Amino acid sequence: MTTVHPGSRRPLVIVLSGPSGVGKDATIAKIREIGVRFHYVVTTTTRERRPGEVDGVDYYFLKKKDFQKKIAQDEFLEYAEVYSNFYGVPKNEVRQALDRGEDVIIKVDVQGAATLKKKIPDAVFIFLLTPSMGDLIDRIKARNADSEIAVKARMLKAEDELKCLPLFDYCVVNIKDDLDRTAEAVKGIIRTEKHRVKPRVIKI
């Protein structure tokens, strides 16, 4: 009997990823707006704070040597260097939110999601696709391509981003004009995950 439980009380870790510019931030803002409650994990960075940015809201701003100390202490779930600035997902913040029983949303690029898949395999991995990626996938499936060359060119462009797709649980095509629909889909995924019989086991 101990394996039998709906898991509705366990908080989830949701990893929202996808190519740059696909609309991850807008989606997160919109699902908050339509009533989804979650803890959004603020990224730690070593880059300069820009005017208007608030420490602890936009980012946690750290000096490089402090960031490297945290790396050494294994305090990031995932980190990366982009244009000689570091960005990291603070492990402790995720852990604390889960301890409070809150679902956690982590926004990362596709490469970061691949790293997180190794660290927290039982998180819910959602890939936001551009409509053109969605079209591409449909076309591959339907095998009725307009022209072999055109399809190949598009495939090459999207291939790098798409090759991580199998690591994900769900993919949602984000049509920019229809953010409501994207947000409803993500909301539906989160709600549905609460009905899973087999619990997702999160160890951080």
Place this chain on the structure above:
Amino acid sequence: MTTVHPGSRRPLVIVLSGPSGVGKDATIAKIREIGVRFHYVVTTTTRERRPGEVDGVDYYFLKKKDFQKKIAQDEFLEYAEVYSNFYGVPKNEVRQALDRGEDVIIKVDVQGAATLKKKIPDAVFIFLLTPSMGDLIDRIKARNADSEIAVKARMLKAEDELKCLPLFDYCVVNIKDDLDRTAEAVKGIIRTEKHRVKPRVIKI
């Protein structure tokens, strides 16, 4: 690249199950009402047709020898004998609906769902729970039972039905006064399954 696709175009087989009286029929009627489109599989039976029942709508009514011929021809996904009447899920009807691209909902008792799990493991299995079963599971999880004996009595009663729960993908607690919520949950599960990256492979 061939393994990469959102699977949105593939129809699903949804097996809706749960203990007798939990509200399976009412849930199916309600999700139809709130706009979910699907093919509902009509059960074949050998029992007498009752006044008002329509062949092909309520059931397919068959004579026992014709039913047994269909058993011999492997024409049922699942069948059972209940009070010397036979009930079966016609394989051909499921196959034809899927070929038309329609999602299929099959309503069966828990034992029938266990059989279907072997026949079509990649169907979406939803277990409708009574609130008392849900309470029970919560209590087992929380381990703050009011009294050991009371809990054990309830556990024994529900154990037989609940022991099949791990075969299911999702469970939904159906509160009779809040059928809308149950139906929304089932609708959400069906919508969310369309966003799965890993396709469900249905072979019938």
